[in-house]
Amino acid sequence: MTKLDELRNGIDEVDQKIIALLAQRFQYTEEVGIYKAENHLDSQDVSRENQQFQKIAKLSAQYGLNPAYASEIYRCIIDIVISRHEELLKSTCK
Numbered sequence: 001m002t003k004l005d006e007l008r009n010g011i012d013e014v015d016q017k018i019i020a021l022l023a024q025r026f027q028y029t030e031e032v033g034i035y036k037a038e039n040h041l042d043s044q045d046v047s048r049e050n051q052q053f054q055k056i057a058k059l060s061a062q063y064g065l066n067p068a069y070a071s072e073i074y075r076c077i078i079d080i081v082i083s084r085h086e087e088l089l090k091s092t093c094k
């Protein structure tokens, strides 16, 4: 096995963990979306997001990850969650 193959195997292992954890995170956010729709709460919560981004910056520093990368990735994830919450809100209103 070449050095490149070894490195790519490492990437594949990490990708599997990321996908498993993302699936778990989206299961929790789905439940939050259902709760919000049933209780007439806004899809987006900016104050919670600010807390999330502060936590993400700290964790990034702790793990040696560029905080700008983490912030960009989380902005995408949270935007997907908000869209899904809006969908759930619309389907609950019908």
Ligand SMILES: C=C(O[C@@H]1C=C(C(=O)O)C=C[C@H]1O)C(=O)O
Residues within 6 Å of the ligand: 029, 032, 043, 044, 045, 046, 048, 049, 052, 077, 078, 081, 082, 085
């Ligand atoms: C999941 C929530 O809904 C939205 C998504 C968030 C997230 O994915 O972390 C955070 C805040 C909200 O804008 C929530 O309010 O907790």
